[in-house]
Amino acid sequence: MRITAEGLGWSAAGTPVVRGVDLDVAAGETVALIGPNGCGKSSLLRLLAGLRAPDAGAVRYDGLPVRDWSARRIARRVAFVEQDCGLDTDPRVADVVGLGRTPFRDRWRGPSDTDRAIVDAALDRVGLDALAERSWKSLSGGERQRAHIARALAQQPYALLMDEPTNHLDVKHRLELMELLSRTDQTVLLALHDLSLAARYCDRLLLMRAGRLVASGSPAEVLTPAHLAETFEVDAELSTDRPGHPTLVYHGPLRAPTPRTAPASRTAPAPRPTSTTRTSPRQGTP
Template sequence: MRATELVVDGVTLTAGARRLVQDVSLTARPGEVIGLVGPNGSGKSSLLRAVYRVLRPAAGRVRVDGADAWSLPVRRLARTVAAVVQEPGAGVDLTVREVVAMGRTPHKRLLDGDTAEDTALIEEALTAVDATDLADRSFDRLSGGERQRVLIARALAQQPSLLVLDEPTNHLDIRHQLDVLGTLRQLPATALVALHDLNLAASHCDRLYVLRDGRVTASGPPAEVLTPRLLAEVYGVTAEVAVHPGTGAPQVTFLPGRPRPGAPSGRARPAADAPREEECHTLL
């Protein structure tokens, strides 16, 4: 598995007369974990669909290692990009191991059986999401969180150079949320991930893009993006933002009530609350 570069260049997406995304550009450099955040309906899922080639741009381009994603042969794209979507889906009469094995399909010819390498990668993917005990169970009979972990395992077994994940922590308990995002950080691949939990995004993403009404409102490292003012303007909430003493990442605390026009929208903790630079290196 290797990392690839993703460039979204001035992409506009429409559905009939409705504009879903307007002139959005972003870059994910090889090996980065890039977070998409924003309120419901801001365009996150639509933008991801353009990247994994379900929703064709009305304008702009999606480039994977410099090549137009929409011009690549389907098989080549499937070897490069793996997607995990929000809806785990039921009605699949397969075992968990068979579902995860589907991730190996882009690397095989029609009617090819599993090789020893395939089997090893499938087991490795199951282990990565703590699903080895589910391997022989019916996918259709799993809980929502269990299905989500299995679909992430299928994407890992695909060995893509670019992972596109739409709310991958949905339905997961806290332990598995941390495990899944921790796995993304360790992979030799690039990841573009939509998240609602801003604290998870802050602690696991290299950079964030904030979407609002289909446009990029802000982008940059989490510490620069997640400010009380931005949270008030984009989410309509009052919040404090501090530096977590253990990770050095921003930590958002939401406060009761909505921000009043012209009133302070929250506050950033004083710099004295943050660990010194040398402490951050040690804690990380």
């Protein structure tokens, strides 16, 4: 599914957060949205997922405007994974993943055999099939994150929108997730802080700064020393590791030069005070 936006804007309490964003993510592309904290990535993803109405502009799926679509209709096409999604209750892991089938069921009908098979397959894809009967609160943070990803996969969407999906995951599961996403034929747009993962696994990068998209292209076109310095305030460059995968080499943060100050003038030390205390005459002196 192709996702496009034209002139997309949104403000919070009168402060612009997303500013005039135009983007075009082709069907089947895996695209990373990168940028520093607070630049508007999460807000942009929520606008694209139909979870927030824009103040300006429009979002389109395969050329169709989604402003007036119902949540159910959107959920049958797009799955959204948040950074953190807590639960007040303590359901089974399989029941959490089964929420991904909700858009396809009648309100009062329970899961079908097909639904259960899809949930089982989603759990298997993220390596949680052995934990299907476990309670939610017994899971670690990384296991909960993988369960939310499985819930999104169980929706069988045309597009996956994911906000920092590698949060809480250890190195092995980060790599497994990124390999899974890079191989799928679904459209994938995900926010990532790990620029090396973005460079290695994504077809294209979108660089965001202060609510605007400032660069779009291949990892080599976007992760230039100039863009890294201006956007992330780091001295870094795109290189390759021993197997030949693209990776970021960081030389350090950029620091503003310390202003030089004129040396303080030397002054003569103040004279030592003299004592004015009078002493009494020694006893027994003739």
